[in-house]
Amino acid sequence: MKKYLEAIIHVLIWGFAYFLILNYVNTISDFRKDEGPFWLAIFFGMLMNQIIFYATAFFIVPGFLRLKKIPLLIITLISAFVLINLFESVIDYYWLVGFFSSESESYLSYFSYNSISSFFILLLGLSYALIKYWIQSEKLKRVLYEEKLTTEMAFLKAQINPHFLFNVLNSFYAKALKNDVPELADGIAKLAELMRYMVYETNEEKVALEKEIHHLKKFIQVYQLRIAEDDDVFINFAIKGAVENVKISPMLLIPFVENAIKHGIDTKAKSIIDISLEVTQNELSYKVTNTMHQAVYGLKDSASGFGLDNLKKRLSILYPNSYTLETKVEKGYFISLLKLQID
Structure with a gap:
């Protein structure tokens, strides 16, 4: 949404809202309109309403929607609504109107006025959010669809017939095999x-973790x-937990190891890559640690790699709000740590 258009929408929202609120107050309120505290109370009420609107539209609702915690969202909205109205009513009753005016209504x-x-x-605020x-979800779906088409077309153009x-x-x-080179044959296989x-x-959308x-x-x-036999290169792979019956999106694990090999192995120096994968009840933890031998480290875009940015995009699409990716x-040593929430 363009910034100027959003600003115009906000002006229209508040103009319409305060038109209805002021008409409502003029209809049912017994405030003394000729005294300053009335207008001071209206101004303070407008400020409280703006706090309710913007807290709801920009913080509470988007935050809980991203986390998909609808019950907690409802509880938070109700609690914030009650607390703000209690606070506003106390200020109105004991200070803005009650203190300055001899004719004050009950708390x-x-x-009641403030709550309505x-x-x-x-x-x-809820409708706006x-x-x-x-709108943002539909826009993201359209962008992802276009990126998918672009990627598929690029793949088709670059693909050599796999057969x-x-x-x-x-x-x-x-x-x-014919020339009795079993190691080469095994590597080709x-x-x-x-x-x-x-x-x-x-x-497929997901494959077996195994x-x-x-x-x-x-x-x-x-x-x-x-790797030659006399090269000081070690690659270790440890697995913990029950990996059976767990499914993840394909090709998520290899890019980390590819990156570690690219930046962490120097045949002229001792090189170590430690890979650990652990599955708990609802989380997969995947850690790749490698020695550093180059000036630039970390997942880097290249013709042969996915790149950190591309991998983050994949994760944000495949595991929205249910993953963490940390590199340090x-x-x-360069350490990559991925944690996925699994079903």
Whole structure:
């Protein structure tokens, strides 16, 4: 929503709201209109109503909607509404009107007037927040749909026929076996399996965590073929918890290891990559730690990697408000820590 348009909407909202409120007060109130405290009370009431509106529209409702905690949202709105009206009525009764005017209504009357006008403002703020949230959601859906189309088109343009690649790999595998090079044959078989997973099995919305772990291990094994026996390179992978019957979005684990390999391995120096994955009752914790050997560290955009920004976009789409991603440097190691809320 453009800023000037939003400002105009706010002016119209408050103009309409105060027109109705002032007409309401003039109709049922016994305030003495010829005395200053009446208008002071009206001004103070307007201030309280603005607090109700903006707290509802910009903080309370958007915050709880993002967290999808509707019962807590209702409780918070009711509590804030009651507290603000109690406070406003105390100020009206004991100071603004009660102190300056000899003719004062009961505290209950002030509370009733304030509650009715504030309830109208609360509904306005709630409606504004819900409409704005709906507009933003629809806009995000449209942007994601357009990005998906763009990504699919780019993939189709860049894609080589996978059948051709698999046939070539099968030929290399057969030649490796024929020439009695079992290690090469094993590496080709692992690479083919990894490619088959990436091409054919990652189109689903979610895959079994066991399968994702299996292919992450294949990815590591394929890379280790490039490491000489005398290279001081160590890659460790530890798994804790029950990974069975857990599903996650595909291709979330490999980018972290790819990044660690890219920035954390130097065959001329001792290099360590520690990977740990732990599953608790409702959370998956995935941590990748690597030594640092370059001037630039962390998930970085490149032709071969997802990049931190792209990965964050994926996570925000796939796991909205149910993930944390932290990267930090600690004692010469680069650490990536991902936590996902799982069903």
